[in-house]
Amino acid sequence: MFSYRFLALILSLFLALSTATFAQTPPAPDYEAWDRLADRFEQTLASGSADSTQLDTxxxxxxxxxDRFRSQEGVNSARISTLRDQIAALGPVPGEGETEAEDVAARRQELNKQLAELQAPGLKAVEAQGRANGIIEQVDQLLRAQQADALMRKTPSPVNPARWAPAVAEAGNVAANVYDEVRTRWEANGGLTGLRDNVPFIAGFLLLALWLLTRGRRLVDTLPGVLSGRASENSRAALIFGVSLGQIAIPMIGVILAASALYATDLFASWGRPILLSVPLAALSLFGGIWLGRRMFPDAGFVGIPPLPLTEKQRGQARFRTRMLATALALHQLFTGSVLPLGGFNSGSERMAGAIPEPLSDASAGVWHFLLILLGAFYLMSLCNILRRLKRSEGQEGQETQYYRIRIMVLLAMVGRPVALLAPVAAAFGYVTAANAILWASVLTLALVGFLVILQDFIADLYMLAVRDGSARESLIPVLIGFLVILPSIPLFALIWGARLMDLSEAWIRAQEGFSFGGVRLSPMGILTFLVVFGIGYGLTHFVQGAFRSSILPKTQMDKGGQNAVVSIIGYVGIGLAAMLAINSAGIDLTSLAFVAGALSVGIGFGMQQVVSNFVSGIILLIERPVAVGDWIDVGGKQGIVKKMAVRATQIQTFDRNEIIVPNSDLITQPVTNWTRGNLTGRIIVPVGVAYGSDTRKVAKILMEIAENQPTVLINPAPFILFRGFGADSMDFEIRAMLSDINGGLGVTSEINHQIAERFAAEGIEIPFAQRDLWLRNPEALALARDAGDAAGTAGDTAAATQGDDPPPGLPRASIRNEAPEGGYRGDDEDDGDSDGDGDGDR
Structure with a gap:
């Protein structure tokens, strides 16, 4: 018991100390010191004498x-919120001409005074922060102006032959200076005697680096091929990609070890040290470019789908050109960081500060840069010529995913060709810095896009490995994740094209402050908070819906349609609550959008009135439930079973297995026949006709027996036989019966008709068919036609006339009978209805 109490006491003290620590208000900045410093900085910026180093400082x-001012913005926020609530509790401020109680007015004045005192530090911090933002913006403008001047700085033309010999001589002088520096420091350090303590360390690093750059690199190059035959089909591609990264890591480790060993000898100083420091970055460009070429343009032994649809010959050519581009870029980065500092923006300030000696003149540096630009431009043009001919291969797997990347690669190739032509021309005219910037930025952009393509394929392979399904590679989830990977790469593209880290950090700070949209301030963190909270609410809503659908509602007495209605209402309410909670958590104040919403409501009302009408109708249908899922309904002349009720429309499946989408407003405004609402009981009506002369009582008895023999016909109410009347061709009867399940009404009707046919045939009751009588007004003409046939003396003519061959002009086509009541003849157009066989037909 004592231990529990002691533990609770310690925990309480820890929480109290933690709360006190986190609740401490940061110390207020020294605003007087800031004002003096800001005045001095503003004077320096106004003079225009500051270089890039001073501007960075x-x-x-x-x-x-x-940052200190920003930490003061939220000071006293809790107390300020409390005071505002207290002031609001006093009621609105009296209007002009109105009076307020003295005690309430005094209390309001006291609270407002306290509020002003608490808000003063935050307002002062906001003011100082605004001044700091102004100074930072001015510094950024000056830095961008200096960067633009450096890019457009013109040097002597490198194509002038008079510049070539000095360039070679100065390069030899650099090599001689490096050699002299190493020899001098070797002698000054006592030779091997001075390195005695570091010999094991240096020798070990050099031997390990040599092994990694030779045997280790060859081993890691062959490792993907060895693993491809042992890995499973789903894991092979992802495993090979992971192992292939060793083609960059292993040689890079070797280069870093070798550079570290040489640096540890302390033989390199102002001439050799910049070269050593530039080697790792150049090595990364070289080995990374070689790896990228192998992945983008694989050889015949590649496992999986190639990233781009190229032939094996085209992939080999592109792989070689990528390797040469990587070599040119590595040489550019090695020399720019050491002996050719012309191409970098910050190199000028570093040389002026004395960090790097002046190895080559601008004219000589321009010559060597021009050679590297020619090398890079040539292979960039060759690679772009291959990429611009990319086309989709019909029938190849993964073409849907490759379509967008093909378009991007073709676009980059179309842009890269003019760059490859423009860069050497600009360098030839002396704009070497601008040529370097545009050429190598284009090469790095192409490399970064290729890396993103490979990374998207790797994500798809990982997803396929996770779900263990070979077809999952082309599913939606890896595609969406692959597109999301592009977002973090946007700052990298900005850095490639000249942006500085300070620019990116400033852009991020401005983004965190948010932007105003219709009076609502949105920030990336607020948007992320909204998405996270809404996603959690949406997931919980679906969880609750699933629990009600599968566990709770089936145990109630509610029918299937009612259960679906409850689940749908839970979904609407849950999504609405999730949206409101997400908006509140993100700090979005929708009251400022009231004016905009009021202005848009008219247009929305006219433009979306049908959508809103269907939505409201759907809510009414879910609440009143005149129609539910599983009902057999008839609306607009269409019958079917309700399969799904959504917000906008209801899905009905007809008895022909067709799907009909009926807007919910039609189910509210139009007459709807629901055959199964409430219960499945329904009535069927089976009509039947019998020949004249039949015993009607016997017919009614037979029909009753047939109806009562049906298993689904209800006894109460009992079936009813109705003698409807005398029709033109028959005496008409109807069977009217109530079924326990109207869904089987068609089947019961069919069975009753079968039994009627069987019983009537057995009882000798005839079911007649339609009869039509034709009365002729000119029997004299028919008599003349008969006499003419007798005079001809041919029985065939008479028979033909009787069977309805073409009569003489003016006579109708009909069968002719010898007797006609009231002096006329009667002919039948279908049948003479002669049931007794006497040849005169039936009345």
């Missing part, structure tokens, strides 16, 4: 002060 200092 000013920006760093001001950014630190701005």
């Amino acid at each position: 000013i920006r760093t200092v001001v950014t630190e002060w701005r």
